[in-house]
Amino acid sequence: DAKTTQPTSMDCAEGRAANLPCNHSTISGNEYVYWYRQIHSQGPQYIIHGLKNNETNEMASLIITEDRKSSTLILPHATLRDTAVYYCIVFKNVGTNAGKSTFGDGTTLTVKP
Amino acid sequence: GAVVSQHPSWVICKSGTSVKIECRSLDFQATTMFWYRQFPKQSLMLMATSNEGSKATYEQGVEKDKFLINHASLTLSTLTVTSAHPEDSSFYICSMGHNEQFFGPGTRLTVL
Numbered sequence: 125d126a127k128t129t130q131p132t133s134m135d136c137a138e139g140r141a142a143n144l145p146c147n148h149s150t151i152s153g154n155e156y157v158y159w160y161r162q163i164h165s166q167g168p169q170y171i172i173h174g175l176k177n178n179e180t181n182e183m184a185s186l187i188i189t190e191d192r193k194s195s196t197l198i199l200p201h202a203t204l205r206d207t208a209v210y211y212c213i214v215f216k217n218v219g220t221n222a223g224k225s226t227f228g229d230g231t232t233l234t235v236k237p
Numbered sequence: 238g239a240v241v242s243q244h245p246s247w248v249i250c251k252s253g254t255s256v257k258i259e260c261r262s263l264d265f266q267a268t269t270m271f272w273y274r275q276f277p278k279q280s281l282m283l284m285a286t287s288n289e290g291s292k293a294t295y296e297q298g299v300e301k302d303k304f305l306i307n308h309a310s311l312t313l314s315t316l317t318v319t320s321a322h323p324e325d326s327s328f329y330i331c332s333m334g335h336n337e338q339f340f341g342p343g344t345r346l347t348v349l
Contacts, residue, residue, distance in 0.1 A: 165345070
């Protein structure tokens, strides 16, 4: 599985956009980029995923660079409840080892009033 | 998305006893499930891949005789921590899915 690197921590003002970067320079052609977040003492919550096109859903937007070596998760209007550890993961979702994920240390996002 | 439950949500046991943790899908059939362990202030570490109807595949450094995995049906996988010790105290999380992985709420194990 490709390894990802993320900043250890970030702060964001409530109501502003939070942009969380992730580097995955060794990603293979059949690996997707997934983002999850984990609030203390809970299981990770799925946010969004993509292969090479930018994606948007009700929670966030995902911007993937053309070479797919990095991506950015955007929370358009951060709220205090968005304070969590955000994990960027790459893995295949079909075939051998599909779903097998390697978690990095993630980014601790703190949204401040 | 799929709803994944774990039981119990927390458990306290004495050293030397065995503890069984269930991971259940309420609306999804999974031939493969994953078990993770998370120590305080650390990331999730993959322990093993649970395969329905066959033996689990363990990650390097994870003792298969200590962490027994049974995946008897498409909706249930169990992890049994045998002869638990205080160092086994951790947050155990399962996941499953076809595309995105859906994670259970986790089970906090404390071994006294």
